[in-house]
C-alpha cells in the first residue's frame with residue numbers, strides 16, 4: 001500500500017463523515033459559496049507575476065512536522081505582500097495538519113489573491129466544500145483518480161466557478177488524464193514511493209503539456225537558479241511549501257527567494 005492509497009482510504013471515510021454532519025444544502029448557504037472566484041491561471045501567467053504558488057503546510061508524510069507555530073492569516077498575508085501570485089492551503093488534517101478553518105482564515109486575510117484548496121479530492125462534495133470555504137481552485141491528482149473521474153470532477157468544478165490544477169507524476173498520467181476542462185497542469189517532482197524529489201521529472205514532461213494550459217512545477221523547489229531553469233523550460237508557475245514553512249518566518253523566506261530569482265532581467269517580476 002502506497003502513502004497515496006493510505007491517504008485516499010482515509011479521505012473516503014472522512015468525506016462520508018463530514019457529508020453526514022453537513023449536508024450539501026448547508027454548504028451552499030455559506031457566504032463564500034456565492035463569491036465570484038479569482039483566476040489562478042491569470043495570476044501565474046500575468047507577465048508581472050512571480051508565478052509562485054506559496055503553500056501553507058504544517059506537516060507532511062515525507063518530512064513529519066515542518067512548522068507547528070505559524071499562524072495561517074499572518075503567514076499567507078506575508079506571502080502575498082512578499083509577491084506570491086497564488087496561495088495554497090492544505091485542508092487535510094491527518095497527514096498534513098491542515099483544517100478547513102485554515103482555508104477560511106487565509107480567504108478572509110487575502111480577499112484579492114486566488115487560493116488553492118490543497119487536498120485529495122475524490123468526491124463532488126469536496127468541491128462544494130472548497131467553494132464554501134473560499135477556494136478559487138482545486139487540485140485533482142491523476143494518480144488517485146480515473147480519467148473519467150478527472151473529467152467529471154473538473155466539469156463540476158468548472159460549473160462551480162472553480163479552476164482545476166491537474167497534478168501528474170509521469171507521461172502515462174498526463175496522457176491518460178489531461179482534459180480540456182482543467183486549467184493548470186502541475187508536474188509533481190516528488191516520487192510518492194521514495195519521497196525523493198527531482199526536477200528532471202518537470203523538465204522531461206514540460207514539452208508534452210499543450211500551451212493551452214498553465215504549466216506548474218511542484219515540490220522540492222528551494223533555489224532561484226533551478227526556478228530560472230524551469231521558467232526557461234516553459235513553466236509559468238512554481239508550487240513551493242516546505243522551503244518557506246521550515247523557517248521561522250516563511251514570508252521572509254519567500255521574499256528572499258523572489259529577490260534572488262528576479263536578480264536576472266530574463267525573468268519577470
Ligand SMILES: O=C(O)c1ccccc1NCC(=O)[C@H](O)[C@H](O)COP(=O)(O)O
Pocket residue numbers: 003004055057060061062063188190192195218219220221239240241242243
Ligand atoms: O509533501 C509530501 O510529503 C507529500 C506526500 C504525499 C503526497 C503529497 C505530498 N505533498 C503534496 C504536495 O504537492 C506538496 O505539498 C507541494 O507540491 C509543495 O511541495 P514542497 O515545496 O516540497 O513542500
